[in-house]
Amino acid sequence: MTIPANSNATLAERDLRHVWHPCTQMHDHGEGTVPMVPIVRGEGAWLVDAEGRRYLDGVSSWWVNLFGHANLRIAAALADQAGTLEQVIFAGFTHEPAIRLAEELVRVTPAPLQRVFFADNGSSAIEVALKMSFHYWLNRGHGEKTRFIALSGSYHGETLGALSVSDVALYRKTYAPLLLTPLLAPSPDAYEGEPGETPAQTAARRLGELRTLLERHAHETCAVIVEPLVQCAGGMRMYHPDYLVGLRALCDEFAVHFIADEIAVGFGRTGTLFACEQAAVSPDFMCLSKGLTAGFMPLSAVLTTDEVYEAFYAEYNAGKAFLHSHSYTGNPLACRVALETLAIFRDEPVLERNRQLAAHLARRLAPLREHPQVADVRQAGMIAAVELVADKVSRRPYPADERRGLRVYLHGLQHGVLLRPLGNVVYFMPPYVVTGQELDLLVDTAIQGIERAIAD
Numbered sequence: 001m002t003i004p005a006n007s008n009a010t011l012a013e014r015d016l017r018h019v020w021h022p023c024t025q026m027h028d029h030g031e032g033t034v035p036m037v038p039i040v041r042g043e044g045a046w047l048v049d050a051e052g053r054r055y056l057d058g059v060s061s062w063w064v065n066l067f068g069h070a071n072l073r074i075a076a077a078l079a080d081q082a083g084t085l086e087q088v089i090f091a092g093f094t095h096e097p098a099i100r101l102a103e104e105l106v107r108v109t110p111a112p113l114q115r116v117f118f119a120d121n122g123s124s125a126i127e128v129a130l131k132m133s134f135h136y137w138l139n140r141g142h143g144e145k146t147r148f149i150a151l152s153g154s155y156h157g158e159t160l161g162a163l164s165v166s167d168v169a170l171y172r173k174t175y176a177p178l179l180l181t182p183l184l185a186p187s188p189d190a191y192e193g194e195p196g197e198t199p200a201q202t203a204a205r206r207l208g209e210l211r212t213l214l215e216r217h218a219h220e221t222c223a224v225i226v227e228p229l230v231q232c233a234g235g236m237r238m239y240h241p242d243y244l245v246g247l248r249a250l251c252d253e254f255a256v257h258f259i260a261d262e263i264a265v266g267f268g269r270t271g272t273l274f275a276c277e278q279a280a281v282s283p284d285f286m287c288l289s290k291g292l293t294a295g296f297m298p299l300s301a302v303l304t305t306d307e308v309y310e311a312f313y314a315e316y317n318a319g320k321a322f323l324h325s326h327s328y329t330g331n332p333l334a335c336r337v338a339l340e341t342l343a344i345f346r347d348e349p350v351l352e353r354n355r356q357l358a359a360h361l362a363r364r365l366a367p368l369r370e371h372p373q374v375a376d377v378r379q380a381g382m383i384a385a386v387e388l389v390a391d392k393v394s395r396r397p398y399p400a401d402e403r404r405g406l407r408v409y410l411h412g413l414q415h416g417v418l419l420r421p422l423g424n425v426v427y428f429m430p431p432y433v434v435t436g437q438e439l440d441l442l443v444d445t446a447i448q449g450i451e452r453a454i455a456d
């Protein structure tokens with residue numbers, strides 16, 4: 001019997017001969033511990049492999065997809081743009097998709113954000129925000145400000161600057177000798193709150209600790225960078241919006257910038273278009289990517305204020321210009337796709353529908369609170385997470401090397417569902433086009449997967 005040229009096995013074998021994958025110990029695939037799944041097409045919330053098997057995309061293909069795979073409306077806009085203008089140098093030249101996208105982003109974000117700088121992925125947006133904040137203070141005569149404050153458990157990407165302000169050991173530890181040393185403020189993460197403390201009380205206590213840090217270090221600090229409301233890669237840890245209100249006030253009081261990394265939580269994920277809205281605050285820098293193009297194209301944007309922009313605006317020889325250039329800055333295809341994404345938010349009741357889906361998800365997950373190996377079930381809009389523990393009372397986690405989450409992943413694959421736990425945290429972040437029935441399938445498969453993962 002010959003294996004067909006386009007079978008899963010053939011494509012996987014060819015892949016493993018040359019391709020090196022992200023966030024992957026290739027040995028897992030090389031030794032057959034984890035299958036390499038070749039996807040040939042997608043439709044709605046589903047991915048289809050080379051042999052026609054379907055997988056419900058419970059993680060929006062790494063949190064990027066909003067309106068389904070191969071969404072026809074976005075695909076048509078992309079095709080139209082590709083036949084018109086695919087790319088043009090973005091220094092000295094501009095184009096309507098970028099102009100309109102900047103106008104739209106300014107319109108939908110908090111009022112003080114008036115200036116838009118494009119890059120082409122989330123980590124690069126973080127690099128831009130860090131450099132811009134540092135350079136702002138330098139241009140204002142405060143070159144002594146060179147440090148950043150990040151939260152424990154934070155994740156802001158994996159280029160060296162972005163990784164510097166990240167605190168997930170898995171990604172950071174190995175490369176630590178190459179990185180800047182940020183100041184870490186304890187996360188307001190409600191799961192790590194004191195027994196009996198409400199999330200608002202945890203937020204208040206953590207603000208007190210941030211104040212202490214600022215009292216000591218504000219003079220050398222450019223900015224505080226946070227993921228508003230949900231620390232995603234750090235385990236979908238969630239916190240009370242009061243923290244953002246207090247953070248805004250502290251940043252003003254101590255003259256440091258507030259950088260909001262909305263790369264994962266932006267574009268409706270937490271129930272509002274942007275997570276910052278739930279605290280009614282405006283950051284000095286807002287970083288956007290992932291959902292910005294509904295999962296179609298790599299693109300990111302950093303929004304900032306006129307006040308920041310003006311610190312760079314000077315006669316050429318003053319040498320104050322912001323310097324950060326990517327070849328594909330403001331790529332017209334990506335900008336056009338982002339515009340279509342925003343048009344869908346305008347034309348369709350996306351957030352309203354998400355509220356119903358989120359309520360459905362909450363109902364289905366509620367019984368897991370009683371589960372003996374579940375310490376926490378938490379949710380912020382279209383992000384929900386279940387924290388598995390070895391011991392419910394002490395909240396002792398399963399040792400990482402037991403790879404319990406991987407068992408849930410493998411169970412999901414066998415049953416046509418893509419769930420990709422972060423360590424012991426089983427989470428749900430489906431595309432917004434998911435149906436109630438599909439959510440049921442996600443949750444049922446996750447529960448079966450959890451049972452398998454905790455057995456022995």
Ligand SMILES: *Cc1c(COP(=O)(O)O)cnc(C)c1O
Pocket residue numbers: 121122123124126155156157158227232233261262263264265289290
């Ligand atoms: C994914 C992510 C990033 C990095 O974006 P990439 O496009 O993967 O480089 C930064 N911050 C947050 C909060 C993210 O979730």
